[in-house]
Amino acid sequence: MSVAAAPKQSVGVAFYVFAIFLLAAMDASAKWLTKGYPIGEIAFFRAVFAFAPLIVAQARERKSLELRSKVWPLHLLRGALVMGTVVTFFFSVKELPLATVTAISLANPFFMVLCSALLLKEAVSTLRWVLILLGFVGVLVAIGGVSLTASLFTAVAVLSALLYALAAVLTKHLARTESAVLIAAYTNVSMLVLSLFSLSPSWTLPGWHDFLLFALMGLAGGLSNYVFTLAFRFAEVSTVAPIEYTILVWAALFGFFLFSEIPTTLTIVGALIIVVSGIANARLRR
Incomplete structure (x- = not known):
């Protein structure tokens, strides 16, 4: 790396660290809100407030957003997959420790490689398959850190990771012809519409404190x-x-300070296995 390129890399790393923190803050806010609000309502407000950053991003482009698309059914499918990812994640994190569900969600990259190989016919080396299997071992170890009574919620957490991977593969396909803002806009609209199907008397108008949490979750x-x-x-x-x-x-x-959660030994060991296999997978040349 050249001396001139080093500062740019540092800026990129700083942005990425901040982005990961924002995701964790969103997850923690959602877990807090599941105590008093139905998951459909949480997903609705997440989509509503997520429009604000999109509006800012589109304004920076200094051109109007063209909403017409020849592949709009794929946009709607992606929206449904993202909605499924959000709902299953919120459902599982409502009952499981935040660190456990987060560890399980890190199976995303392995599902993404699997889906890319099966759906996009991308070549996957033997070594990469070995690392993928190692990552799954890590997920199984992390799942072993919860009680058998929570088996349903762990299964839902794994399903959330799979749905995320499918959405990511579809995003890669759409990104060849569609802008990032357009993809995100269709996804948010789809989430808004789908969440309204869960509208029921259990939906309650949040007070100012919870309203700020909803805003924090969606904006993050x-x-x-x-x-x-x-x-x-x-x-x-x-x-x-x-x-x-x-x-x-x-x-x-977040789990420790907000919910008094302490990760089990199995969760920590499983997470370390996932991290090692994931980093090795990212470093491999295709």
Whole structure:
């Protein structure tokens, strides 16, 4: 790396660290809100407030947003997949420790490689398959850190990781022709519409304190997407990819200080296995 390139890499790393923190803050806010609000209402407000960063990002483009798309059914499908990811994550984190669900969610990259190989026909080396299997072992170890009565919620957490991977693969396909803001806009609209199907008397108008938490959750989720984009403008993917796993640290800290949760030994061991295999996977040349 040249001397001139070093500062840019540092800026990219700083942006990526901030983006991961925002994701962890969104997850912690959502877990707090699941105590008193139905998951459909939480997903609704997440989508509502996530529009604010999109509006800012579009304003920076200094051009109007063209909402028409020839592949709009794929946009709607992605919106449904993201909605499924959010709902299953919120459902599992309502009953499981935040660090445990976060560790399970780090199976995302392994599901993404699997889906890319099966759906996009991308070549996957034998070594990469070995690392993927190692990552799954880590997930199984982390799951072993919860009680058998929580087996349903662990299964839902794994399903959330799979849905995320499917959405990511579809995003990669859409990004060939569609702008990032357009993809995000369709996704938010889809989430808004789908969440309204859960509208019921159990939905309650939040007070100012909880309203601020809803705003924090939605803004953190929407802003993280924009900050991720900024990070990749300055740093290479291989440089920032390992930072993805710092979300475990934030999840453990939020879990401890907000919910008095202490990660089990199995959760910590499983998370370490996932981190090692994930970093090795990111460093491999295709």
